[in-house]
Amino acid sequence: MAEAGVIERYVDELDGRLRGPAAVKADLLAEARDSLADAADSYRDGGLSPEDAERLAVEEFGPLAVVAPGYQAELAAAHAATMLRTVMVLIPLTYVLWELNRMFWIGPWSSFGGGPTPGWYKFVSQGNGYVPWIITAIAGVSLVAGRVLSRRGVSGTTLSRLGGRVAIGCVGLGVAFNLSVVIGTATLDAPRLLMPAPVLLAGVMFYVVFIRVGVLAKRCLALSAV
Amino acid sequence: MKSDALRGHLDALLLATLDGGQLHGYAIIEALQRRSGGALDLPTGTVYPALRRLERAGHVASEWSTVAGRQRRTYRLTGAGQRALSDERAAWREFTVAIEGVLGGGPWPKQA
Numbered sequence: 001m002a003e004a005g006v007i008e009r010y011v012d013e014l015d016g017r018l019r020g021p022a023a024v025k026a027d028l029l030a031e032a033r034d035s036l037a038d039a040a041d042s043y044r045d046g047g048l049s050p051e052d053a054e055r056l057a058v059e060e061f062g063p064l065a066v067v068a069p070g071y072q073a074e075l076a077a078a079h080a081a082t083m084l085r086t087v088m089v090l091i092p093l094t095y096v097l098w099e100l101n102r103m104f105w106i107g108p109w110s111s112f113g114g115g116p117t118p119g120w121y122k123f124v125s126q127g128n129g130y131v132p133w134i135i136t137a138i139a140g141v142s143l144v145a146g147r148v149l150s151r152r153g154v155s156g157t158t159l160s161r162l163g164g165r166v167a168i169g170c171v172g173l174g175v176a177f178n179l180s181v182v183i184g185t186a187t188l189d190a191p192r193l194l195m196p197a198p199v200l201l202a203g204v205m206f207y208v209v210f211i212r213v214g215v216l217a218k219r220c221l222a223l224s225a226v
Numbered sequence: 227m228k229s230d231a232l233r234g235h236l237d238a239l240l241l242a243t244l245d246g247g248q249l250h251g252y253a254i255i256e257a258l259q260r261r262s263g264g265a266l267d268l269p270t271g272t273v274y275p276a277l278r279r280l281e282r283a284g285h286v287a288s289e290w291s292t293v294a295g296r297q298r299r300t301y302r303l304t305g306a307g308q309r310a311l312s313d314e315r316a317a318w319r320e321f322t323v324a325i326e327g328v329l330g331g332g333p334w335p336k337q338a
Binding site: 027028030031032034035037038039060061062063066067070071073074077081146147150151153156 | 251270297
């Protein structure tokens with residue numbers, strides 16, 4: 001086996017330049033290391049010294065400035081895809097949990113003070129019920145669009161940037177409708193907001209998920225800018 | 227051949243290399259060099275992200291397997307990749323016929 005040194009140093013430097021999901025990065029680096037070892041073995045079999053064989057393998061692999069951007073783009077794309085899958089699963093799941101809690105602890109909503117419910121409140125409350133499913137659909141369509149765009153040669157960096165923006169839009173939509181319902185309810189019947197603790201907790205979970213998605217989206221933008 | 231000239235064709239070249247069956251990354255690079263008679267001068271480190279890009283596009287699928295006692299990620303063409311390769315070949319033939327008509331050095335067709 002060729003002496004460890006030149007290849008390991010190169011892979012370590014590549015590692016240092018890349019940012020992204022740890023598992024994907026480890027996988028990419030393992031493949032790079034294996035390829036370099038294969039090349040070095042081949043040159044060593046051809047008569048080169050182990051060190052020269054490694055040096056030539058690294059030289060052929062390419063300068064880090066040339067090679068790293070391609071790897072970074074794939075890491076950014078992988079992060080964006082994972083984020084969109086997280087959005088697809090986590091947001092509807094949180095919503096269903098909240099609805100189940102609400103049905104168990106509160107039951108059906110009663111009308112406000114016996115009077116008719118204002119139209120604007122109906123709009124935001126019904127919209128708030130649809131938003132998780134709209135967000136799920138947007139995330140699903142984005143994943144499919146990502147594959148289509150990949151086939152058209154769109155880079156992983158661009159896809160990550162688009163994915164990040166879509167996720168930020170989804171969070172904005174979700175928070176806007178949710179806050180509208182909270183503020184609307186506070187305006188019409190503030191005591192109604194004093195819900196049983198499990199329901200409140202499920203409501204807080206919504207914001208935890210939104211914040212998490214927001215952080216992932218911000219990372220998408222950061223990874224596409226490395 | 228310079229890498230700039232190759233970049234636009236890299237995806238098609240990789241798909242064509244996998245047409246004969248599944249290969250691991252370094253074997254793909256060797257096949258590219260062998261089939262081009264050593265004319266393809268490309269940093270080999272650019273091949274792996276390109277393979278991942280093709281996987282993201284659904285044109286290839288990959289998995290880790292043990293080849294000659296070493297763990298390697300092997301790639302194979304998917305149905306979509308096979309169709310993309312056919313399209314690339316058709317487009318390439320069309321392109322070479324058109325360019326050959328102009329650069330080939332044969333007699334110019336008489337004007338009508």
